[in-house]
Amino acid sequence: MSLFKTTVVSDRLGACLPKRKFGRADEWVTQLGVGGFHVGKAESEQEAQAIVETALEEGIRFFDMAAEYQDGRAEHRYGEYLCPKYRDDVFLMTKTKARTGAEATAEIESSLRRMRTDRLDAILMHAIATVDEPGERIRDGVYEAFLKAKEQGKVRYLGFSGHLNTDANLRALELLGDQVDVSLMPVNVVDPSDSDSFVKNVLPVMNKMGVAPLSMKSAAFGHFFEKEVAVENIAATTIVPGRVSMEEAFQYVLSTPISVWVSGMHKAEFVKKNAEIARNFSKLDDQQMESIVARVEAYRDNVEVEGYRKWG
Amino acid sequence: MYRRKFVKAVGSGLALGTVASRLSFAKASPSSSHIAIGTQAKPTLALDGLMIAHGDRCKTAGLLQAAYDHGIRYIDTSMTHIAGRSERRIGRFLENRKRDQFFVQSRLKVRRKEVATSELELSLARLRTDYLDAFLLDTEVRNKIDDQFEIPDENTFEALIEAKEAGKIRKIGLRGFEESEQLDRLLKLYGEHVEIVMIPFGMGDDTKLMRQAQRYGFDLIAEGDRKLQQQIFTDKAGVDQLPKGLSSWVVSFTDPKTFKDIIGRFDELAGGAA
Numbered sequence: 312m313s314l315f316k317t318t319v320v321s322d323r324l325g326a327c328l329p330k331r332k333f334g335r336a337d338e339w340v341t342q343l344g345v346g347g348f349h350v351g352k353a354e355s356e357q358e359a360q361a362i363v364e365t366a367l368e369e370g371i372r373f374f375d376m377a378a379e380y381q382d383g384r385a386e387h388r389y390g391e392y393l394c395p396k397y398r399d400d401v402f403l404m405t406k407t408k409a410r411t412g413a414e415a416t417a418e419i420e421s422s423l424r425r426m427r428t429d430r431l432d433a434i435l436m437h438a439i440a441t442v443d444e445p446g447e448r449i450r451d452g453v454y455e456a457f458l459k460a461k462e463q464g465k466v467r468y469l470g471f472s473g474h475l476n477t478d479a480n481l482r483a484l485e486l487l488g489d490q491v492d493v494s495l496m497p498v499n500v501v502d503p504s505d506s507d508s509f510v511k512n513v514l515p516v517m518n519k520m521g522v523a524p525l526s527m528k529s530a531a532f533g534h535f536f537e538k539e540v541a542v543e544n545i546a547a548t549t550i551v552p553g554r555v556s557m558e559e560a561f562q563y564v565l566s567t568p569i570s571v572w573v574s575g576m577h578k579a580e581f582v583k584k585n586a587e588i589a590r591n592f593s594k595l596d597d598q599q600m601e602s603i604v605a606r607v608e609a610y611r612d613n614v615e616v617e618g619y620r621k622w623g
Numbered sequence: 624m625y626r627r628k629f630v631k632a633v634g635s636g637l638a639l640g641t642v643a644s645r646l647s648f649a650k651a652s653p654s655s656s657h658i659a660i661g662t663q664a665k666p667t668l669a670l671d672g673l674m675i676a677h678g679d680r681c682k683t684a685g686l687l688q689a690a691y692d693h694g695i696r697y698i699d700t701s702m703t704h705i706a707g708r709s710e711r712r713i714g715r716f717l718e719n720r721k722r723d724q725f726f727v728q729s730r731l732k733v734r735r736k737e738v739a740t741s742e743l744e745l746s747l748a749r750l751r752t753d754y755l756d757a758f759l760l761d762t763e764v765r766n767k768i769d770d771q772f773e774i775p776d777e778n779t780f781e782a783l784i785e786a787k788e789a790g791k792i793r794k795i796g797l798r799g800f801e802e803s804e805q806l807d808r809l810l811k812l813y814g815e816h817v818e819i820v821m822i823p824f825g826m827g828d829d830t831k832l833m834r835q836a837q838r839y840g841f842d843l844i845a846e847g848d849r850k851l852q853q854q855i856f857t858d859k860a861g862v863d864q865l866p867k868g869l870s871s872w873v874v875s876f877t878d879p880k881t882f883k884d885i886i887g888r889f890d891e892l893a894g895g896a897a
Contacts, residue, residue, distance in 0.1 A: 382732060382766065383732075384766060384773075414707075414711075414749055418745050421741040421742050421744075421745055424735070424738045424741050425735075425738050
């Protein structure tokens with residue numbers, strides 16, 4: 312089934328954003344999701360609460376998170392503003408950097424307690440960094456702990472995230488096979504021009520396997536907006552809006568075969584803007600997509616732009 | 624001779640593991656001893672676990688081994704040193720060694736009691752041990768990146784009291800900051816249970832703190848102010864300016880080559896303070 316077939320539904324909170332299929336699972340998720348890091352980054356508790364509530368008002372029902380964000384502050388904020396009132400209305404995902412089964416089990420428990428809930432919709436091995444890492448984490452029992460948590464009803468879907476190199480993600484997909492339900496990886500307008508492209512090398516494999524693809528770094532952790540980068544004798548400018556508009560950058564992401572565009576939004580006003588893009592979205596054709604990618608090709612393989620390529 | 628051989632191995636990046644494990648046999652009884660919390664009269668040194676999280680795994684394994692070879696057995700870390708990486712690396716180091724020769728201390732920053740309880744389990748899992756010698760609660764939840772901070776629920780410390788009763792922690796305590804309002808509040812509530820208070824190095828002379836230490840009977844230990852340490856260990860600070868109330872100092876060793884000098888200088892200063 313094509314991931315672009317969307318369904319428009321309403322729930323007790325109002326109209327949801329268009330939903331897409333969550334990979335091979337019998338599950339539909341809103342095509343825009345709230346990135347957890349930026350909930351923790353928000354400048355105050357009030358702003359964090361506004362982000363969560365605006366997201367719900369705008370029809371977002373997918374919430375990403377990770378235990379390590381701001382040393383637990385981000386998870387704590389879901390525990391304050393999301394889960395107590397809205398847990399049954401949303402898809403909740405978190406991630407763990409645990410390297411052993413015992414650690415994974417303990418960290419899942421901490422995540423549940425911080426977020427004041429008794430169950431997750433998805434748990435991911437966080438930030439697979441090298442080609443050897445997926446094998447090491449699996450060997451040391453992390454995925455076994457995930458499966459046990461699933462048996463105990465603490466989580467429904469399992470997977471991993473990775474934004475450093477495609478070989479690491481491909482290795483994890485290969486090792487886990489049909490035990491991986493979901494994976495989070497970078498998708499943005501520069502990536503397809505990279506020599507090591509997630510969109511070109513990893514996304515098709517995930518689509519073929521029926522793994523739910525979640526996209527991150529749609530603006531390269533904000534670098535598209537913030538960094539004035541000079542390349543190949545082109546005057547320094549930001550990629551957005553210097554080369555492409557914000558709408559184009561995000562419509563491109565939504566036009567790739569992903570399930571959810573997970574976006575980091577540290578102010579409620581950004582949630583409104585992005586929700587509008589997701590609500591009014593219609594798929595770009597191949598020519599439009601190629602034209603957008605071509606306009607930013609000169610920024611390829613540049614870690615100043617794609618800073619996430621060097622975080623370990 | 625062994626030490627020189629070891630340093631050479633680190634420098635040339637040779638088979639570290641082999642040399643190191645041979646060494647730990649050879650040096651079973653360290654000449655200088657920093658195994659646990661000392662006293663005001665004879666303070667001890669602890670290794671700053673944050674340094675273990677910086678840089679690659681092999682380099683920091685070398686750092687731990689060098690500390691061990693120099694008799695340091697008191698390791699201070701935190702659950703949030705690089706999202707658990709420090710604890711994990713220390714855990715790997717401890718795994719194949721006799722646990723009871725080390726004094727392992729970790730710290731947590733959480734806002735609620737039930738999270739503190741599960742975080743302790745996480746800390747034990749990362750450190751690959753079934754007990755901690757000391758576990759400290761941050762009196763404020765601070766974030767290094769921004770100025771935001773929150774105050775933990777008043778009863779959070781009770782998680783530590785319960786874990787101690789269950790045998791999972793030997794000593795419990797608090798970590799305070801320059802502004803001592805929260806520390807004062809928690810000491811009023813739980814002072815009789817508090818065995819260790821960690822403070823910034825510059826506060827080691829604070830008379831109120833020293834009075835509190837006496838009244839409640841806790842040990843005062845200081846975390847490294849990295850700049851100040853440099854001054855102390857390069858003779859720039861006068862001995863008379865050093866804090867008098869500390870039972871242990873957490874020191875940020877970063878280079879195995881400097882261990883001998885730093886420990887020597889510390890022992891000299893500690894002796895002088897006595």
